[in-house]
Amino acid sequence: MAFQMIKPAKKARIGLYTIGLQAYWSQFPGLKERIEGYGRFLETKMSEFGEVYNYGLVDTETEARKAGYWFNEKNVDLIFCHSATYSTSSAILPIHQICGAPAVILNLQPTAKINYRHTTTGEWLAHCGACPVPEISNAFNRAKIPFRVVNGLLGMEETPEISLANEKTSNRKEAVRAWKEISEWIRAAAVPRTLRESRFGFLGNTYNGMLDLYSDFTMIQAQTGLHVEVMEMGDLDAFFKEVTETEVKQKMEEVHAMFKLSGDSQSDPIARKPTQEQLEWSCKVAAAQEKMVKAFDLDALAYYYHGSSGSHFEQLQSGFIVGHSLLTAKGIPCSGEGDLKTAVGMKIADILGTGGSFSEIMAIDYDAETILLGHDGPFHIAISDGQPILRGMGLYHGKQGTGVSVEAKVQTGPVTILNVTQTGDGNLKLIIGEGESIDGDIMQVGNTQTPIRFSMPPDDFMEHWFKEAPTHHCALAIGKNAKLFQKVGELLNMKHVTL
Known part of the structure; x- marks a missing residue:
């Protein structure tokens, strides 16, 4: 679709x-x-x-x-x-x-x-x-x-x-x-032209304690030109209260056209078939998210909110993943856990037509010599290998609430990971790595996951990657794009490193 x-x-x-x-x-x-x-x-x-x-x-x-x-x-x-x-x-x-x-x-x-x-x-x-x-x-x-x-x-x-x-x-x-x-x-x-004219929403806060994710909004604007619009959950809630039954139905049609609904996971008791109630809630939240993005004229969004247990805002954020995946597919990359730098990386990849899915290192397969990259957050549907799956989650690990999550992997073939990190002297830096997405097994846990084989064994790649002091999230893009991302780094006057 x-x-x-x-x-x-x-x-x-x-x-x-x-x-x-x-x-x-x-x-x-x-x-x-x-x-x-x-x-x-x-x-x-x-x-x-x-x-x-x-x-x-x-x-x-x-x-x-x-x-x-x-x-x-x-x-x-x-x-x-x-x-x-x-x-x-x-x-x-x-x-x-x-x-x-x-x-x-x-x-x-x-x-x-x-x-x-x-x-x-x-x-x-x-x-x-x-x-x-x-x-x-x-x-x-x-x-x-x-x-x-x-x-x-x-x-x-x-x-x-x-x-x-x-x-x-x-x-x-x-x-x-x-x-x-x-x-x-x-x-x-x-x-740089698109970033200079962009508005990035920052909804809620950054996940508590993730020191690699914290960024100075002034520094981000000084080095990229983009504007950061600081937003509250109340902003989203105002649009949520305006969503009509017709708009929920329209979102549900989008969801059924784009996703396949899972059954219960054979391995993970918290990964279940989504209930109709969960789907309708996610679709209502998704309709509100799109209204908010259009009203605030946003080009990307970094978000996270944990809320007090059982509160309305906690319930609201439990429906985020489906809507943010739909927004990412429509050219509004959404980065979870309040990771603004990775939102920049995802936007760079999206501007260039290469995707840019929210990812982190999940596990190593030493037999296949692959690194599994993915996340429980929004997925870039345009680069999916087949139809993504929606799973109901009994809980969001490390977070509060329950809801619907996306399980998918990026299409096979050449891929490039783009990391936007911040150095000790306060400057943004791009870290770039090329690899190959292979058709390997993934877990049935409601997370996006892609097995990637890099040009060197996993331990060697990670040694070089970690030495560059990356942010732990990255944007996963399709294609062999190291030279393209290097040119972006030059034009943005950012230091860039390719492994």
Whole structure:
């Protein structure tokens, strides 16, 4: 079942310009128009991933200043400098001195091999984009402007009539690799833009005593740009009291379409078939949760509340897991136990379309050499291996109350875990690990669980992981995404470590 996103992630705003030497245009007819055509090709292909603002050709320092101000007006998140032919660095540097968006230099040759026998000087100049990159790199370094370089082939589908070489290179590995890098930079740039414009709800409090989870809201906003909206259970209760029978019925239809109801667990006496009363309560709470998210214009939610025994608020929180799983599926990641940092990690994964399910280390299988990751909290349904199961829980371990929980595992194949932790100096840090989700057994205890095999034995992986001082929760994402998450770390100016 596909859900309509409550708040779709924003696309990155991407600046693009092409460089050249003004003296060439009168000397080599057609060269200017040719490289401008390459720039338009880049614009079209990049537009698959973000909003592209192509300034066009920059060939003097005067034009560079104009371009810098233009990119500021467009509020771009990232600027690609297309090194199409030789240019002096003085005609490039002003752009990045005026506009502080991160810079990526594109050294993309149109052909895999020039036509040596028939190539003219003008033909060679259309293929010499690598020539000025050392000069640009040196100038950027001395001006203290961070930069990255993508090398490879342009990857066009057709050869321009003016060309003397074969420029159809879209299937070449050098083009495929380059465009993977470009697409990752554009996708990664959507993360800081979305976070800067996000509102994260913090409902209740952080689980008492979990020192790794505690965070300074000001620090979170300073380093990510997101706003933290501190909320009370009374806010949710107000919406709960407004929920109609029709809205409960609609939520029940969502639940039956998305989940499979369990029978009694064969092994765990506290894991039972959900009762109709439990389901109706969870659906009423879920309807209230969605109302609250929309009313407060939230993009994510960290939550936890234990309440006094038998109180209305304790009963209210007992219905959280189903609704928060539904919200996570609709683009509003929900992180349990008041773990705001992991909510950030889940949001990063969700913005990038890779899922991001709330997880922690649950157990080790030394025979299979896997680590079981999961949690009793919300699950990202979009990355489920089959239909998730709803189980009735006689109690929530380590917490108060009873209710309905989600039992599921992430689909098999490559996965990446993303941990957002806080260092001793008060800075956020990303810890990244790639592995493989396998089709192994899981427990029937009403928790999400996925057996993951990493590139090293479990003990070696955990030794390296724990050494980085992680938060004990993480976001479990599908795909091989270490390089993508690394780019997010760079664009957020966060330290990042990949195991």
